Amino acid sequence: MLKKERHQFIMDKFKDADKVNTIDLALELEISEDTIRRDFNELHNKGLIEKVYGGAFLVKDKSRNVFDISIFNEDKKIIVGQKALSFLSEGQVIIMTGGTTNLSFCKLIPIDFAATIYTYSLPIAMQLSQHPNIELIFIGGKLQKNAMVTVGIDVVQVLSKIKADVCFIGVSSLDVNQGLTEMGYEVSIVKKEMINASDKVIVLATSDKINRKMPHKVCGLDKIDAIVTELSPGSPRIKNFADAGARLF
Amino acid sequence: MLKKERHQFIMDKFKDADKVNTIDLALELEISEDTIRRDFNELHNKGLIEKVYGGAFLVKDKSRNVFDISIFNEDKKIIVGQKALSFLSEGQVIIMTGGTTNLSFCKLIPIDFAATIYTYSLPIAMQLSQHPNIELIFIGGKLQKNAMVTVGIDVVQVLSKIKADVCFIGVSSLDVNQGLTEMGYEVSIVKKEMINASDKVIVLATSDKINRKMPHKVCGLDKIDAIVTELSPGSPRIKNFADAGARLF
DNA sequence: TTTAAAATCGCATAATAATGCATTATACTC
DNA sequence: GAGTATAATGCATTATTATGCGATTTTAAA
Numbered sequence: 001m002l003k004k005e006r007h008q009f010i011m012d013k014f015k016d017a018d019k020v021n022t023i024d025l026a027l028e029l030e031i032s033e034d035t036i037r038r039d040f041n042e043l044h045n046k047g048l049i050e051k052v053y054g055g056a057f058l059v060k061d062k063s064r065n066v067f068d069i070s071i072f073n074e075d076k077k078i079i080v081g082q083k084a085l086s087f088l089s090e091g092q093v094i095i096m097t098g099g100t101t102n103l104s105f106c107k108l109i110p111i112d113f114a115a116t117i118y119t120y121s122l123p124i125a126m127q128l129s130q131h132p133n134i135e136l137i138f139i140g141g142k143l144q145k146n147a148m149v150t151v152g153i154d155v156v157q158v159l160s161k162i163k164a165d166v167c168f169i170g171v172s173s174l175d176v177n178q179g180l181t182e183m184g185y186e187v188s189i190v191k192k193e194m195i196n197a198s199d200k201v202i203v204l205a206t207s208d209k210i211n212r213k214m215p216h217k218v219c220g221l222d223k224i225d226a227i228v229t230e231l232s233p234g235s236p237r238i239k240n241f242a243d244a245g246a247r248l249f
Numbered sequence: 250m251l252k253k254e255r256h257q258f259i260m261d262k263f264k265d266a267d268k269v270n271t272i273d274l275a276l277e278l279e280i281s282e283d284t285i286r287r288d289f290n291e292l293h294n295k296g297l298i299e300k301v302y303g304g305a306f307l308v309k310d311k312s313r314n315v316f317d318i319s320i321f322n323e324d325k326k327i328i329v330g331q332k333a334l335s336f337l338s339e340g341q342v343i344i345m346t347g348g349t350t351n352l353s354f355c356k357l358i359p360i361d362f363a364a365t366i367y368t369y370s371l372p373i374a375m376q377l378s379q380h381p382n383i384e385l386i387f388i389g390g391k392l393q394k395n396a397m398v399t400v401g402i403d404v405v406q407v408l409s410k411i412k413a414d415v416c417f418i419g420v421s422s423l424d425v426n427q428g429l430t431e432m433g434y435e436v437s438i439v440k441k442e443m444i445n446a447s448d449k450v451i452v453l454a455t456s457d458k459i460n461r462k463m464p465h466k467v468c469g470l471d472k473i474d475a476i477v478t479e480l481s482p483g484s485p486r487i488k489n490f491a492d493a494g495a496r497l498f
Numbered sequence: 499t500t501t502a503a504a505a506t507c508g509c510a511t512a513a514t515a516a517t518g519c520a521t522t523a524t525a526c527t528c
Numbered sequence: 529g530a531g532t533a534t535a536a537t538g539c540a541t542t543a544t545t546a547t548g549c550g551a552t553t554t555t556a557a558a
Contacts, residue, residue: 003536019251022514032538037515052253053514053545068317078294122375122387129371129394138371138399140389140407145378150387158389237543252546271504281548286505302504302555 001029007039011048014058021055047072069123071100076206079230081105083249084168087202087226090114092165095194096124098149099170101204103127118162120155120190122148144186151186159193167198171205173212174227176240179220181213188216200225207231210238221246250278256288260297263307270304318372320349325455325479330354332498333417333477336451339363341414344443345373347398348419350453352376367411369404369439371397393435400435408442416447420454422461423476425489428469430462437465449474456480459487470495 013020026033040056043049049056081104098121106127114133119125125138139158141150173181182188195201201224226247231238233248262269275282289305292298298305330353345351347370355376363382368374374387388407390399422430431437444450450473475496480487482497
């Protein structure tokens with residue numbers, strides 16, 4: 001049986017039930033569970049299924065409304081967000097980058113929390129607009145459509161003029177040696193400036209972002225005051241970061 | 250039974266009853282109460298349930314998604330939007346205000362339409378970010394949360410420096426004598442500046458906005474190049490505008 | 499305050515998942 | 529068709545997650 005057939009077979013299973021078990025599939029197809037898990041991983045990366053401990057669920061094709069933002073790995077991101085809450089204090093001036101990890105974080109901020117928050121992300125701004133006591137300042141500029149953030153000289157200019165207490169950065173890749181790197185050049189420039197403008201830098205990242213590199217460097221680990229992941233700080237998966245002296249949470 | 254199934258099972262229980270008991274669930278599913286409690290904790294962390302001593306309640310106030318914007322009188326606004334399409338030309342520099350009428354309009358813009366659009370409205374920007382050929386520039390500033398638009402000195406400053414071909418203005422009130430008026434002072438200032446920056450001014454308004462006055466004046470009818478409503482231009486309900494020489498569409 | 503039920507905590511255990519590596523199958527080149 | 533590179537698979541090992549149990553703390557009501 002070809003891998004592709006097997007994938008189809010798995011997807012067909014969802015016509016009968018909305019979950020499948022790893023073991024059942026392995027028995028039925030008479031192959032190892034490892035292979036089924038690898039299949040799950042591939043289907044998950046295509047966004048077709050959601051993996052859970054012991055099996056998988058079908059992801060329901062949400063109507064592609066512009067405004068409903070689906071958050072990949074939301075559970076993990078909620079854990080990250082909850083840990084990050086401890087870095088918030090009332091009255092701070094905060095810079096918030098974009099990304100779904102930060103979005104999850106923002107959803108968790110207490111409704112009456114008072115602070116000044118700068119952001120360049122449309123979804124983050126929409127989310128934070130629910131908080132009556134947050135003074136929200138949107139950093140204008142040219143819109144980068146895929147990420148829903150503004151970039152360019154205008155953004156950098158605004159950032160160069162402000163001084164924030166703390167910056168929460170959602171990242172796409174984090175590596176022990178390379179530090180924080182980005183896919184896009186423009187975003188890397190903006191993030192650099194954000195870090196410059198802030199006294200403290202808190203990085204929010206789910207573990208899938210860790211030990212990855214992208215072309216454009218933002219900063220080294222030394223500039224980062226805290227790395228918040230869904231893992232426990234002692235986890236072996238981030239031991240290399242601990243060894244390198246990173247402050248993990 | 251997978252953990253996620255169990256969570257769904259618990260959530261389904263709320264269809265029958267307001268409250269679920271820890272013990273009952275443990276007995277029914279033949280698992281320990283500890284597990285049920287851990288499930289409760291997870292569901293609670295997701296904001297789905299409220300824990301109480303001995304069980305849990307459903308959180309009903311599932312505050313509707315921040316991102317789904319409900320449009321009142323959408324039918325009428327779609328008619329307005331369709332008429333307004335005729336004022337669009339490829340390659341223009343356009344200023345777009347906020348409001349649900351303009352949002353409906355933006356939804357109708359052909360997907361491959363090419364232009365440069367300035368806006369200060371978060372929902373409008375989200376919507377327009379779907380158009381690959383639109384150069385979208387967001388005007389940053391302090392966010393006015395109810396209207397989801399930026400206001401203040403920064404916005405005015407940006408506007409004072411640009412020159413647009415056309416400005417599409419969604420309005421809250423339009424009156425034959427007072428012209429265009431606004432509820433909020435800050436928004437009125439910004440709109441004034443937008444009109445200043447544009448060669449042509451197109452007003453989009455459903456008929457419920459017509460013949461109403463608000464405290465802060467934006468401009469008189471003479472500055473408006475076109476008024477687009479869902480009514481036919483000859484409708485008696487806007488005869489007074491026609492008599493005053495307004496260009497109705 | 500007392501008391502019993504319920505919740506939390508720490509730990510042990512078992513199930514499941516990820517990882518590195520060896521083996522086998524498949525595709526590709528000459 | 530032989531040889532080689534690549535991908536797929538299974539196995540052993542290690543890591544992670546789920547769950548139950550006992551000890552301890554908290555809660556709600558007598």
